[in-house]
Amino acid sequence: MNDMKCFGYYIVKPLVKPEWCTLKTSHILSVSEDGLSEKFPDLEKCFWINYPKSNRAQYQKYLQLNDTDFSEFCRLVADLFENKRLTTDVRFCCFEDAVKICRYLINMDGYKIIGVFTDSTIFDEFEKEGTFDVVRSGNECTVQKYKIGCDILGCESLGKGYFSFCSYIADSLNEVIENRPDNKYTIDCQTGLIQNTYEETKSFSNLIQGQGEFVIWTPFEVCEYPYQVVERDTT
Numbered sequence: 001m002n003d004m005k006c007f008g009y010y011i012v013k014p015l016v017k018p019e020w021c022t023l024k025t026s027h028i029l030s031v032s033e034d035g036l037s038e039k040f041p042d043l044e045k046c047f048w049i050n051y052p053k054s055n056r057a058q059y060q061k062y063l064q065l066n067d068t069d070f071s072e073f074c075r076l077v078a079d080l081f082e083n084k085r086l087t088t089d090v091r092f093c094c095f096e097d098a099v100k101i102c103r104y105l106i107n108m109d110g111y112k113i114i115g116v117f118t119d120s121t122i123f124d125e126f127e128k129e130g131t132f133d134v135v136r137s138g139n140e141c142t143v144q145k146y147k148i149g150c151d152i153l154g155c156e157s158l159g160k161g162y163f164s165f166c167s168y169i170a171d172s173l174n175e176v177i178e179n180r181p182d183n184k185y186t187i188d189c190q191t192g193l194i195q196n197t198y199e200e201t202k203s204f205s206n207l208i209q210g211q212g213e214f215v216i217w218t219p220f221e222v223c224e225y226p227y228q229v230v231e232r233d234t235t
Contacts, residue, residue, distance in 0.1 A: 004198075004221060005123040007116045008091035009098045011040040014110065014191055023174050029191035029222075031089070031116060032153060032167035039090040040111055041101060046074045047081060064107035073104045089164045095143060099227055115145060117221040119198070126155065145223040149193025150201035152208070154215025168205075171212030177204050193222055 014027035015038050021028070030036040044051050045059035060070040080086035080101075085093050092098040098113050105111050152168040168174065169192065177185045185204065186195040194201050202219040209217055 003120045004117040005120050009095050009115050011098055011111050011113055013038045023192050025189050025192040027190055030167050031165055033164040034166050034170040036167050041077050047077050113225045113227050115223045143225050145225050148224045149188055149195055149222050151220045151222055152205045152217050154213050154217055166213050173208045173212050176208050
């Protein structure tokens with residue numbers, strides 16, 4: 001198998017599986033943009049200015065941050081975005097930036113730092129298409145990681161190097177894979193992530209090409225990075 005390259009890092013929390021989803025899992029962990037993920041930070045509530053101000057107040061309450069800490073958090077998000085270290089799909093180029101943002105989750109539970117990987121051949125194809133004009137990862141951090149599964153995602157270009165992911169689950173394409181006579185498809189019952197190898201996941205993505213969204217279904221390996229929230233220095 002080709003060397004794996006990192007698309008970037010996300011801070012994400014598993015969501016309770018929607019009622020319409022037939023996947024045999026209690027929760028779904030995804031970085032897609034189709035209502036199947038809860039990524040941090042939520043740019044609509046701490047960065048974009050064309051949303052009601054009440055969104056920020058609600059987000060501050062949700063994060064249980066005081067006025068000073070919440071303002072500091074919003075400034076950090078803006079700085080990362082303006083310096084092209086954070087994208088519209090809330091993808092971090094550097095693991096260290098994700099850890100820095102996690103300091104504002106000190107009152108929250110359930111969020112994970114994950115890395116999303118694909119093989120070098122697929123990664124290089126995305127790179128040629130300008131996918132990483134805004135933020136490029138590729139070079140993985142040296143922090144120890146743990147593979148927690150695989151996923152199948154479609155990449156929708158938003159122009160100027162920005163993109164967002166959609167999930168094969170949103171189109172119920174998991175049922176296509178499940179209904180194969182030689183079904184070897186297994187998932188984790190707490191995250192919905194595929195537990196097969198990357199190569200097997202790649203064969204699943206080939207099976208569903210041309211179905212659902214108008215995207216190229218692409219296999220990804222998902223790894224978790226253990227981290228410890230460190231108290232911010234307020235002096």
